[in-house]
Amino acid sequence: MxxxxxxxxxxxxxxxxxxxxxxxxxxxxxxxxxxxxxxxxxxxxxxxxxxxxxxxxxxxxxxxxxxxLNGRMPLPMGASNQKPLAPKTLLTCLANRHYVNANLYQLALKQGHALQKIDPALHLVYLDANFPFGDHFPLFPHRSHDDGKKLDLAFFRYDTRSQKSTTDYPSFLGYGFSEPPLPGELDQPNICRKRGAWQYNLLQEWVRSNPQRYKFDAELNTQLLQKLADDPLTEKIFIEPHLKGRLGLGRMDNIRFHGCQAVRHDDHIHVQVK
Known part of the structure; x- marks a missing residue:
């Protein structure tokens, strides 16, 4: 015993x-x-x-x-006028998964204020960032997120009931509520599935989404992605290829495909600073 x-x-x-x-x-x-x-x-x-x-x-x-002392700071646990950032769930903060370096903190804060200018009721919603200590300590289950330079952000969706843009839609810690390819768009999730990348679509099979109520807010997400891509602090952004094409972001070279070895990125935005 x-x-x-x-x-x-x-x-x-x-x-x-x-x-x-x-x-x-x-x-x-x-x-x-x-x-x-x-x-x-x-x-x-x-x-x-x-x-x-x-x-x-x-x-x-x-x-x-x-x-x-390790060059990292926690993102805000709640949004305010001075710091319009908030986690999708407080569990992210309780698990110490909301730490970033100074450049990423500055970038996130800047984008939060940019959203406020579009609509004072909006703020930037983050998912997983990094742990507080050490480099190369993996943030399970992510492949990276180990150096203070990476941050996942929630997409905005339009709630047809409240008729407002929101990130308050049902998902697993902010992940899994995907925006799948439309007919005629590049279906990278299916390509990765055929290549044997079993993990690529795993969360989407677990999360029950409600796309009839929560519509993908193409206009607001495009503005967010453009501002992120144009910021000199940004090194790269990962989203699915069909979203990059649909939102007219083809000229943005730092918006890229992440590869089949990861998971699909039509449920969140991955941002990395230099």
Whole structure:
């Protein structure tokens, strides 16, 4: 029984590290605070509460300060007039997946203000960015997002009920609600599927989208992509080829196809700075 318990704890430690980077370390620190040592029905509750409180304190107060020593800063956890940026879900921030370098922070802030000029009610919505510490520490399940230079952004959709542009549509942490190719457009997802890239369309098979209510906002997304591509801080942008063609972005050389080894990018925008 002790062996099973040891391996379960080891698995939990590994998962915390993979998905939050620092969660495993905080869990180990919390072990030193575990008491009463005697087995009681309240010990499990105590362990959970102390870990939760310690984790939130570290994520909100300690990690952002230490991350700056590594040249990274957290994106805002909520939008304001001064910082019109917000995560699709707060889970992104609680998992420390919202850290960027100074150039990417500046780019995101600039695009958020540009959206405000179009409509004061709009703000930039981000998905996954990077972990706070170290280069080449993978942000699972992404292939990159390991150096502070990458950021995923949500596409805007037009809600036919509220008759407003929004990013508040159902999806898995902001991913999976795709805008598939229309007849006559290059069907890269199908090409990758035929090449055996099983992961390419995986999220789209899991997420139940509602394209009848949430229409792809071509005009607003085009403006966002043009401003991102024209910014001197931007190195490259990944979206699906059919969207690049549909939105008339063919002249933008830094808007590219990412390859079948990744996942499809008609559910989000991938931005990388120099």
């Amino acid at each position: 002790r062996t099973i318990n040891f391996f379960l704890q080891l698995l939990f430690l590994g998962l915390l590290t993979v998905f939050t980077q620092v969660g495993g370390l905080i869990w180990l620190l919390n072990r030193a605070l575990w008491y009463p040592r005697k087995k009681t029905k309240w010990r499990v509750v105590y362990r959970g509460l102390t870990f939760g409180l310690l984790y939130v304190f570290a994520v909100v107060c300690v990690v952002p300060l230490l991350a700056r």
